[in-house]
Amino acid sequence: MERKRRGLTLKQRTNLTGYAMISPMAIGYILFMITPVVVMIYLSMTSYTLLKPPKFIGLDNYVKLFTNDPTFLDTAWNTVYFTLLFVPLNMLICLGLALLMYKNFKGVGFFRTILFTPYVTSMVAWAIVWKYLFQTDNGLINVVMGWFGLDPVNWLYNEKAAIPISVVVTLLKGLGMNTVIFISALMDVPQIYYEAASLDGAGSWSRFKNITLPMISQSIFLALILTIIGCFKVFAQIYVMSKGGPATSSYVFVYYIYVTAFRYFKFGYASAISTVLFLIILVLTAIQWAVRKKWVFYET
Amino acid sequence: MKHNTSIRRKRLYITILKYCVLILISLLLLFPFYWMVITSLKSSTQIFVFPPELFPRHITFENFTELFNHMKFFRYLWNSLLVSCVNSFFIVLISGITAYAFAKIRFAGRNIIFIFFLAGLMVPVEVITVPLYFMLGKIGWVDKLRSLMVPTIFGSGGVFGLFILRQFFITIPDDLCEAARIDGCSHLGIVFRIVMPMAKSAIATVVIFTFANCWNEFFQPLIFLSSQSNYTLPLGLAMFSDEGGTKWHLVMAASTLATIPLLTVFYMCQDKFIDSMAMSGIK
Known part of the structure; x- marks a missing residue:
């Protein structure tokens, strides 16, 4: 059955065509995606700085990270603190907004656009405006607090406030995303379930708890993981608003990588921090994929 | 009949509440943009006026021309x-x-x-x-x-x-x-x-x-x-x-x-x- 031309079977020619078409992307992908990961793991086991070429030191960087680096502990805690504040607030507000908006009503498109406007804005510009609003002297937030007889607060150079403020700024910027994801999940719940439940006399809370929540739980879970990953990648708002400070009170993973590599020029050590962050995100993504795979099989 | 109007009234309240929440959030999200644009139209002395003017009386475009020099x-x-x-x-x-x-x-x-x-x-x-x-x-x-x-x-x-x-x-x-x-x-x-x-x-x-x-x-x-x-x-x-x-x-x-x-x-x-x-x- 196999046709032969130029000494190749049809199957072989198909393979060659396929490989030829994916090869530009494959070469670029190996060079600029796989190689950096390998180089990162290699550099993380070297004592590479601006002055010293890479020299292999085994796991010394990791040992130092976890046993003898208070800044790394601060960084890890700040990132976790950010995540613990951000994720529940984001999930609850977005779910609430989605419940308000998923049924068609006058102006729904308008509100959706407004909700998404900060999301499309660059984080640098958004954070700069909020930095201005949070100024101690003549910043609008302190002025408004003054109208109510409250004393001005030093928001920006304040160890206790640095992370919570970046949470608020990030939260307001990102509301649109998860809200839109939840809206599309809510619209997928078959209306007939609600009708049946209503006939059985279920109240609105019981309908929400017994129908809505289970039906959209996949979307909630996927959004949850994505949101946590997002928290571990926070950078621009910290860079603009607090520069990690005061002291190290708002150092987060990516900021610590940035400072280690490009202020202290310890590239080896920065690669070790990058590898730790990479592993955390890898585990989170793997969980997300595993769970989704299970759901996909379940659905079909 | 009475039952029906109370449900309708309840729905109306919920709709009003819904719009109030959405309008409040919209104002919160749009205000930073308003403040950014308004401040960019103020002169360098107006910036330091206390309290800051929410609706400035004078606006100027000179900041933009000055910006291009910087x-x-x-x-x-x-x-x-x-x-x-x-x-x-x-x-x-x-x-x-x-x-x-x-x-x-x-x-x-x-x-x-x-x-x-x-x-x-x-x-x-x-x-x-x-x-x-x-x-x-x-x-x-x-x-x-x-x-x-x-x-x-x-x-x-x-x-x-x-x-x-x-x-x-x-x-x-x-x-x-x-x-x-x-x-x-x-x-x-x-x-x-x-x-x-x-x-x-x-x-x-x-x-x-x-x-x-x-x-x-x-x-x-x-x-x-x-x-x-x-x-x-x-x-x-x-x-x-x-x-x-x-x-x-x-x-x-x-x-x-x-x-x-x-x-x-x-x-x-x-x-x-x-x-x-x-x-x-x-x-």
Whole structure:
């Protein structure tokens, strides 16, 4: 059955065509995606700085990270603190907004656009405006607090406030995303379930708890993981608003990588921090994929 | 009857409450933009008036002319535009061809190789930036705009494009491609004459997502670029705000100018924009 031309079977020619078409992307992908990961793991086991070429030191960087680096502990805690504040607030507000908006009503498109406007804005510009609003002297937030007889607060150079403020700024910027994801999940719940439940006399809370929540739980879970990953990648708002400070009170993973590599020029050590962050995100993504795979099989 | 009116009244209250909540949140989200624009129209002395004027009596455009003396705004704008356009174009081109091969050519090992590409979605840009800096330094690409192009086209951006386009190409009937093959059309011909024109909506998703991401990207420009003439808009803006200190009228003018271009595009095709962004979340 196999046709032969130029000494190749049809199957072989198909393979060659396929490989030829994916090869530009494959070469670029190996060079600029796989190689950096390998180089990162290699550099993380070297004592590479601006002055010293890479020299292999085994796991010394990791040992130092976890046993003898208070800044790394601060960084890890700040990132976790950010995540613990951000994720529940984001999930609850977005779910609430989605419940308000998923049924068609006058102006729904308008509100959706407004909700998404900060999301499309660059984080640098958004954070700069909020930095201005949070100024101690003549910043609008302190002025408004003054109208109510409250004393001005030093928001920006304040160890206790640095992370919570970046949470608020990030939260307001990102509301649109998860809200839109939840809206599309809510619209997928078959209306007939609600009708049946209503006939059985279920109240609105019981309908929400017994129908809505289970039906959209996949979307909630996927959004949850994505949101946590997002928290571990926070950078621009910290860079603009607090520069990690005061002291190290708002150092987060990516900021610590940035400072280690490009202020202290310890590239080896920065690669070790990058590898730790990479592993955390890898585990989170793997969980997300595993769970989704299970759901996909379940659905079909 | 009485029961009915009380339900109707309850519904009315809920609707009113709904609008109140949504309007409040909208005001909260839009106010920073208002404040940014208003401050950029105030003079340098008006900035220090206490309490700050919510509705300034005098407005001036001199901040913008002064800004152009301090900041190479149009240079940054051009750099951002160049990086975003080049990346969008090449991602559609290269990941389009690759996506076609994965969707329509039954070569051996294609599923495993595709998973190998998908693994790239797990690797955040922030993580590989230090090793990339090291590698780009070796080939003399640091402080060149191509450092923001090539690694993105073949890395995070390209993999996203590949994922979205392959998903769409699979839905195009095989018969269509086979008929074209029988008529003597090459595979590349099929990509450009049949598959791509049918995938306009998926391509728009990839372009919007890529463009917006490249336009707003801050971390890589901060690390790869050092000469001012290479800065992209977010980097130029951040650097200007670091130097500008309390010259808030100028900093806000710069922020306004940096924000306007993408928001204009967003408002022109908001539905497609929101869908594209949400797609990256659901992927």
